[in-house]
Amino acid sequence: MEQILNWVTENQQIIYVVVLMIFVGIEVIGRVPSVLHTPLMSGANAIHGVVIIGAIIVMGKADPDNYLALTLGFFAVVLGMVNVVGGFVVTDRMLEMFKKKK
Amino acid sequence: MTQNILTICYLIASITFILGLKMLSNPASARKGNSLAALGMSIAILGTIFLYKNDETGEYLNNYAWIFGGLIIGGIIGTLAAKKVQMTAMPEMVSLFNGMGGACAALISLVEFNHLAAETTVVISHSKVLIIVVGLIIGSVSFAGSMIAWGKLNGRVNDLSFKGQNILNLLVLALALVLGAYLVMQPHHSLLLYGILLLSLLYGVFFVLPIGGADMPVVISLLNSFTGVAAACGGFLYNNKVMLTGGILVGAAGTLLTILMCKAMNRSLKNVLIGSFGGNNTAVSSGTTSQGHFKEISLSDTAMVMSYATKVMIVPGYGLAVAQAQHSCHELEKILTEKGVEVKYAIHPVAGRMPGHMNVLLAEADVNYEKLLEMEQANEEFSTTDVVLILGANDVVNPAAKTDPASPIYGMPILDVELAKTVIVNKRSMKPGYAGIENELFFQPKTSMLFGDAKKVLQDLCAEIKNT
Incomplete structure (x- = not known):
């Protein structure tokens, strides 16, 4: 468990990018005809x-x-x-x- | 210093990807958006070749001859394939390109794992192996699936479904995942990686095989987002932000696009993937509707009816695309318009083989963008329409979608062509459409059948109308 938590902290930058990109991807395409x-x-x-x-x-x-x-x-x-x-x-x-x- | 420049290159590339996608969702800016993303991609590629430094050794990249050789060969193949492909074969092409990307991701995983396994001195990081395995599984599923989708769309691969197929598929996938998890724990069993590769390829094949041709666009879109995620795994692996942003962006956007397509057909993704729609439901539904009698109409009668109409609505379907009849269709539109007939096109969201495919085809034939009505608009106008000409479309005008809860397409929004005064259906024969179900529209008193290849019929029709 602690390993996983450490991993999250170590890679938080990447995780932030992933989460934000998911929203951007959905937002950008949402209004396409x-x-x-x-x-x-x-x-x-x-x-x-x-x-x-x-x-x-x-x-x-x-x-x-x-x-x-x-x-x-x-x-x-x-x-x-x-x-x-x-x-x-x-x-x-x-x-x-x-x-x-x- | 060079590393900072590379970081900026990647930043620029990521921004162009986002802006490019954004601009692609608007007809006016779409082309610029595509070029912008391509520019960003070039910057990222060139930056990587010349500025990237190996984290472990701090050296620039080697093997330039190989790299440039690969880039040139790939560039030539890609350009030629993209330039030569017929507009009707576009969905196949996208699927093929997607498969290439998936294969690329899988190969990266293979090489990186071998590289990792060769270093006996360093303790192997479990998270690195995990990412490699995930990239391998997703990449190879995407590759194998895309190849099958490609084969299905151009008719080389037939639907195949048998009892217990879903369970077998899940077993194969579960086995691949279990082996993957084991490898992450015990990274020294390096041969396992090839087992995982094989199982993932197998799963990709099994996953797409039972899905009917009508659902292929949804599958391609889904595999497209898979490849995006596989690319993002590479981003994790190298801590490379442009791969990460690009991959996740496509993964998210592709998933949304997949859902939008499912919505257009009023079906859930689960239903598409497990229901094997066009595959084995044929027998069930064909028995429920009666054969009945249909009326045939001659070419000259059709010409007469159409040239004396005030408003004609053309409903193009995949049959039109197969017959390469989009130009003849535009010709007919011009002749009718000269005679004072109002001509419009009613485009179902899933007409053709991909959403928007029909628009691309008609645009190729120079049909004016404003003459293309989307389904909602078209449905409002059918009641004031004199003649509806259906060209090789079937399931998108099947009233069973509204009336028959037992039909596999029940609930799919359709074009309400029966509101018009007359319906003329051009088909090659009475054979059921892509989804394999009978269409009772053809047996209604309003409807007349005009048999023949769409292109030939349209050409003859043009000649006939000119003479009247």
Whole structure:
């Protein structure tokens, strides 16, 4: 029990960020019209591609002789990048069509 | 110094994510919001590559060749895939990209665990292992689930459900969790990690397999928020605020979006996940409604009826999207408008395969944004409408949702097309729709059936109307 409490105190900054972000996430999306649901889902999909940062760190920390870590890290970077770039480009393509015509 | 700059890069990126999402919820600013978030992402990526220092050794990152190689290859694949995909295949694409993100998170967990296990001198921190295991489980469930969802949407994977499936699913998940908990306590049994990986992948497959195609958007949205949480686990692991904020933001927003979608269909999330809606209820419901007689209408009659109407409402459904008929549909709208007919579109919130999917498709065909009515507006206008033309939509106009408590879609809000004077339904055949249930609307005296592929029918209809 005490371990858990200590852990909470040690990581309170992170816990605060998590709690506040949950509220921000809900608040920001609350008033979206249903026409934008698909682009919004796609945009959110691109944003969670931020996981690529982790992939880059893994890759960059890997020992140059450790081929397992290098290979796995490399795949992680490729997949993460597909998620980020693909996500943003696809969202942009969708939104391009929503332009108001004069 | 460099660490401070990196902190500021991450701060900027986090702010752009929040602002980007905010702007994405407004049609006027949506595109800018997307670009803003992309800019923030680039700053975060570049900052990490050049400024990140390893906590343990205090060195900059190595293996630049590998990193840039991966970024370039991934960038090219992502751009090509996103540019080439048809607008109708958009939901599949989002699911696929989501799976990539999930796989990325799972791989990070794998490498980090091996890294941790290799260090025999340091005492392994339990909380670190916990986060790694959580990231692995969520990431691989999201990956496997997204792949199945992708396969289902493009028709490569069929629904599969059998008795006791829910129990089996829960058992697989429980086993993965128990193994995970054990590994956190005893981190030296490193092979267990692969067992957890396998079970999580299996659970991802089992979790999505029985869910009917009509519910796929909800599932994709849910998996989307899963991947967000998996990314946030990475943020915990590296004490990296941008991963944390981005991941949790998407996790929270994705969950809310999932709930909003369920609400549009008037179903609870639990019902979607456990009820296996489109899967095995077919037999129950098809027996309850009688076959009855339906009326067919010829193309020239349809043309006649429509060109002499004052107000026509078009109800597009997934059938329109499959037939790639959005351009022909716009063509019909233009011809009718030239003849003085008022034409509008009634869009059900879940028309197509994702909420808002139909709007994207029609926007692609240059249909004016203001002609698209949302369900509430449309329902008010049906009573003053002369002709409703239903193009490949079925469940969203099924009166059983109001009248038949035994129907699986009972309670779902629908478009009240029967308030209009005439209803013309274009379908390829009398086969039931996505949810696998009969539609008594087709047998009502007001309704006429116009069989054929939506695109061909619309083209012929345009030609016919021009001649009258």
